[in-house]
Amino acid sequence: MADRSSRPHRSPNRTPTRRERRIIKVRVTRRWGPARIGYLLGLHPSTVHRVLARYGLAKLRWLDRPTGRVVRRIEATQCGEMVHVDVKKLGKIPAGGGWRMLGKAVGKRNKQADKSGGITTQYRNPRRGYHFLHTAIDGYSRLVYSELLTDERKETAAAFWIRAQSWFSERGITVRKVLTDNGSCYRSHAFSDALGTVEHRRTRPYRPQTNGKVERFHRTLADEWAYARLYRTDAERCEQFTTWLHIYNHHRGHTALKGQPPASRVPNLSGQYT
Structure with a gap:
């Protein structure tokens, strides 16, 4: 006996790949959140959120808005380091x-x-x-x-x-x-x-x-x-x-x-x- 994944073999209601690519393109080029992307593409924000989470895109609060790069946070490891x-x-x-x-x-x-x-x-x-x-x-x-x-x-x-x-x-x-x-x-x-x-x-x-x-x-x-x-x-x-x-x-x-x-x-x- 062994545990198996509960993920279904097929997902007929999953967002089409073409639409997922459009979501990712808008996120990368405009750096918008799920609500604005959903309004632009006519999708529910929760659908957009699931797509972004599925592909592991960084959250907006982790990004530097002008450059789109992931923010490198300064974390000191001991007192006086910085x-x-x-x-x-x-x-x-x-x-x-x-x-x-x-x-x-x-x-x-x-x-x-x-x-x-x-x-x-x-x-x-x-x-x-x-x-x-x-x-x-x-x-x-x-x-x-x-x-x-x-x-x-x-x-x-x-x-x-x-x-x-x-x-x-x-x-x-x-x-x-x-x-x-x-x-x-x-x-x-x-x-x-x-x-x-x-x-x-x-x-x-x-x-x-x-x-x-x-x-x-x-x-x-x-x-x-x-x-x-x-x-x-x-x-x-x-x-x-x-x-x-x-x-x-x-x-x-x-x-x-x-x-x-x-x-x-x-x-x-x-x-x-x-």
Whole structure:
């Protein structure tokens, strides 16, 4: 006695080979999903999905849309192997609250009230109306070091990296590679000198998804801290930043880590090996 396949010898209702070829051609040339392909060819999306799955075509989320190539994801195997660095510009909150929580009419009125209160110059210069969030995230553990700074000049970026590298070293992480975009502060001699022996890699131009781990962190930060609730002053939000960052590193479950916090992947940081 032996188990045999339950697949039938004949499949008279299977999609004809010619139609399958048309489905595959549209998928390869236009990079559409089952719904759009089905609408174009007059087929049900589930039929298109079965054909694509039968021939093992990559899912759209695995593809680089402009080139159609399968995305090569950067997966570190140990702490410090690759640290992702980037800067996010974050608008300051006027006294009373911003427009995201109170609406544009009230937010604009609060901003005008700030101007009339003697700090008009803060808003005349756009650079002074923003915080610059410098972030370094370890690609393996997702452990984050981040600071709210006043600009993104080369000297600021270099000094930030020196502090970030020291912070990682105190937690037993030796940084070997750093990945940044092609911003002027990261192409400077000052940042290169700050890196020292650490290997510096840059993303391809116009491909921010290459540095997706830090980009995704900034999105999480905006959703769960920067715009998570109503802050009446900018100082109130800044005071909550270090608290939220601690929660992210030590207590918040990460989907890429099977629900565990980043600290769980760093030996002895969370006390699991004491």
